[in-house]
Amino acid sequence: MTDSNKVIKSDIKTLLTLSCFGKIGPRGFAKLVAENITLRNLTTSRFVKAGIKENIASEWSQFIDQFDVDYELERLNSLGVQLITQGDENYPPMLKEISDPPFLLYSKGNIQCLHRQTLAVVGSRKHTHYGSQIIETLVPSLAMGGVVVVSGLAYGIDALAHRATLKSGQQTAAIVACGLDRIYPSDHISLGEEIINKNGVIISEYALGTPPLKQHFPARNRIIAGVSSGTL
Numbered sequence: 361m362t363d364s365n366k367v368i369k370s371d372i373k374t375l376l377t378l379s380c381f382g383k384i385g386p387r388g389f390a391k392l393v394a395e396n397i398t399l400r401n402l403t404t405s406r407f408v409k410a411g412i413k414e415n416i417a418s419e420w421s422q423f424i425d426q427f428d429v430d431y432e433l434e435r436l437n438s439l440g441v442q443l444i445t446q447g448d449e450n451y452p453p454m455l456k457e458i459s460d461p462p463f464l465l466y467s468k469g470n471i472q473c474l475h476r477q478t479l480a481v482v483g484s485r486k487h488t489h490y491g492s493q494i495i496e497t498l499v500p501s502l503a504m505g506g507v508v509v510v511s512g513l514a515y516g517i518d519a520l521a522h523r524a525t526l527k528s529g530q531q532t533a534a535i536v537a538c539g540l541d542r543i544y545p546s547d548h549i550s551l552g553e554e555i556i557n558k559n560g561v562i563i564s565e566y567a568l569g570t571p572p573l574k575q576h577f578p579a580r581n582r583i584i585a586g587v588s589s590g591t592l
Contacts, residue, residue, distance in 0.1 A: 371398065371399075372433075372443055372445065373399060373429045373430075373433070374397060374398055374399050374402065375443070375445060375463060375464045376429055376432060376433065376443060376464065376567075377399060377424070377427060377429050378392070378463075378464075379463075379464045379565075379566075379567045380427060380429075380432060380567040380568075381419075381420060381423050381424075381427075382566075382567060382570065383416050383419060383420070384412070384416070385460070386460035386461060386462060386463055387460055388410075388411075388412055389463040390460075390463075391410040391411050391412065392406075392407070392410045392412070393463075394410065395409065395410050399424075399429075402420075402424075403421075404417040404418065404420065404421050405417075407420055432567075432568070435568060436466070436568065439468075439540070439541060439568070440468055441466050441467065441468055441540055441568070442466075442467045442468070442471070443464060443465070443466065443467075444464070444465040444466075444467050444471060444563075445463070445464055445465075446461060446463060450467075450471050450472065451465065452465075452471070452474040452475065452586070452587045453475065454478075454586060454587055454588075454589070455474075455583065455586040455587050457586070458582060458585075458586040460582070461586065462565035462583065464565065465563050465564070465565055466539070466540050466563065466564045466565070466566070466567070466568070467561060467562070467563045468540055468556050468561065468562045468563075469555065469556040469559070469560055469561035469562055470531070470559045470560060470561050471561045471563065473508045473531040473533055473559065473560060473561055474508065474510075474533055474561065474563075474587050476506070476507075476508050476531075477506060477507050477508065477589060478507065478508045478509075478510050478533070478587055478588045478589050479502060479507045479508070479509060479510065479588055479589060479590055479591070479592060480510045480511065480584050480585060480587075480588035480590070480591040480592065481495070481499060481509050481510070481511050481517070481518075481521035481591075481592045482511055482512060482517060482518060482521075482581075482584065482591065482592075483516060483517025483518070483521075484516050484517055485514055485515040485516035485517075485518075486515075486516060487516040487517045487520070491516075491517055491520075492517075492520055495517060495520040495521055495524050496520075496524060498592065499520075499521055499524040499525055499528075500524055500525070500527065500528040503524070503525045503528045503530035503531075503532070504528050504530060508530075508531050508532065508533055508560075509521050509522070509524075509525040509530070509531075509532045509533070510532070510533045510534075510535065510584055510587055510588050511532070511533075511534060511535075511584070512534065512535055512536065512537070512580060512581070512584060513534040513535075513536055513543070513544075513548050513551065513552060513562070514545070514548075515545060515547075515548075519548060519551060522534060522551060522555060523551070525560075526554055526555065526558055526560075529558075531558070531559050531560045531561075532555055532560045533555075533560055533561045533562075533563070533587070534552060534555055534560070534561070534562045534563075535562075535563055535564070535580055535583045535584045535587070536562060536563070536564045536566075536572075536580065537564070537566070537572050537573075537576035537577045537579070537580035538564065538566055538570050538571055538572040538576065539564060539566050539567055539568040539569050539570040539571075540562060540564050540568065541568045541569065542568075542569065542570060542571060542572065543562075544571075544572035563583070564580075565579070565580075565583065
């Protein structure tokens with residue numbers, strides 16, 4: 361687990377640039393944090409010193425020459441996306457306790473709902489009739505009892521869980537495996553908007569423009585588990 365105090369020292373532009381670079385995961389970031397990184401001192405040699413592979417360090421030097429962090433901040437602001445660091449009081453408290461918490465979260469909506477009692481409700485994309493009955497029976501009563509339902513905005517059980525919660529007039533949180541401007545599946549863009557409009561939240565650890573690559577889904581699942589008190 362990374363040290364939140366050290367993360368605070370890493371300014372938001374540094375964190376955003378690393379996130380948009382997309383080649384440094386939470387563990388690599390933890391190594392860089394130990395080096396007290398800033399955009400000014402984050403050189404190729406510092407990457408290597410922190411244990412990052414040389415080919416990644418070389419790619420960084422090419423990336424940083426053409427990346428405009430101020431433009432990216434403006435783009436995030438125009439889309440209503442908030443950046444949440446581990447040092448931010450809005451960072452979901454339980455998520456800090458996993459072994460490799462995201463060093464930066466992209467959030468739309470009310471992330472404070474993840475500070476309440478939470479339950480992950482997940483299941484098959486090709487659900488059975490029995491599965492849908494269970495959702496219709498259990499989720500509204502859980503939500504009405506004050507539980508924030510967390511799921512992945514996917515087809516099947518995930519979408520049913522979000523919709524059942526919204527129908528009951530309660531908050532739900534969606535964790536996605538892509539950039540917040542690339543909601544997947546696209547059929548659920550309107551569902552995502554409804555989640556935000558009804559005081560819920562959508563979060564991702566991926567920069568804008570990031571597609572829903574296969575390897576992102578297991579990483580996304582650790583966040584669903586990390587922000588939830590339990591799983592149904």
